[in-house]
Amino acid sequence: MNRYSDVAIVLKRKSFGEADNLITVFSKNHGKIKLLAKGSRKIKSKFMGHIEPLCLIKLSAVSGKSFEILTSSQIEESHHELKSNLKNLPLINLICEITDAVTCERLSNYQVFNLITRVFSSGLWGNKPELISLFYFINLLKFLGFAPNFHNCVKCDKNGIIFPYFSYYWGGVVCQDCIDSYPGKRIDEETVMILKLVNSSTNKIFSIVDRLHDKDTKKSFKIISDFFIYIIEKKPLSLKCVEEHIY
Numbered sequence: 001m002n003r004y005s006d007v008a009i010v011l012k013r014k015s016f017g018e019a020d021n022l023i024t025v026f027s028k029n030h031g032k033i034k035l036l037a038k039g040s041r042k043i044k045s046k047f048m049g050h051i052e053p054l055c056l057i058k059l060s061a062v063s064g065k066s067f068e069i070l071t072s073s074q075i076e077e078s079h080h081e082l083k084s085n086l087k088n089l090p091l092i093n094l095i096c097e098i099t100d101a102v103t104c105e106r107l108s109n110y111q112v113f114n115l116i117t118r119v120f121s122s123g124l125w126g127n128k129p130e131l132i133s134l135f136y137f138i139n140l141l142k143f144l145g146f147a148p149n150f151h152n153c154v155k156c157d158k159n160g161i162i163f164p165y166f167s168y169y170w171g172g173v174v175c176q177d178c179i180d181s182y183p184g185k186r187i188d189e190e191t192v193m194i195l196k197l198v199n200s201s202t203n204k205i206f207s208i209v210d211r212l213h214d215k216d217t218k219k220s221f222k223i224i225s226d227f228f229i230y231i232i233e234k235k236p237l238s239l240k241c242v243e244e245h246i247y
């Protein structure tokens with residue numbers, strides 16, 4: 001039996017059997033793992049309160065025949081405050097669902113792990129939760145090898161001009177001259193500007209927060225959420241809730 005320890009953020013918890021939960025976590029050293037938390041739905045379970053989505057935990061596990069079994073857990077950070085703000089919940093659920101959908105089991109990715117922990121500790125949640133979520137999604141794309149290009153036309157490489165289209169297939173902006181051969185979705189100048197800024201750093205986001213209009217943020221968010229729909233080939237369930245509650 002292979003025993004190991006790691007630190008991980010819980011993405012999903014699902015009831016399993018009579019008293020167990022099956023949890024999906026993104027860990028620092030093993031990437032995404034699914035773990036069976038035996039007896040965790042019993043009132044006196046040692047896992048009680050540790051395996052909720054968003055909890056950062058230290059864990060020990062063993063590889064079983066069908067599942068990896070969670071043997072111990074210790075809570076490092078519950079992110080309780082973040083979850084208690086109802087406005088954040090749809091976006092948090094979307095972050096967890098998309099991260100689960102686009103990552104492979106047992107493929108470690110330090111950048112993604114650091115991104116998740118950094119974003120869930122960010123002070124931006126209290127002000128513009130949709131912007132910090134946008135920062136997360138753009139960087140997630142980057143760290144998984146789908147970095148969107150907002151600077152040069154993906155066909156002719158032209159830059160310093162206005163790009164009226166975004167191609168999901170090629171993962172970037174397309175100029176007017178190339179649109180016939182590289183079909184894309186309409187995008188406006190403000191949206192490209194926001195995406196460029198959010199793509200660069202969280203400090204830049206802080207500097208523009210007060211000047212941003214909600215409608216421009218919404219358009220930027222839509223471009224990126226549609227990019228994920230294109231990649232995972234289905235609409236995430238939590239996205240509907242984000243669309244209803246945030247916009």
Ligand SMILES: [Zn+2]
Binds near residue numbers: 154156157174177
């Ligand atoms: Zn072009």
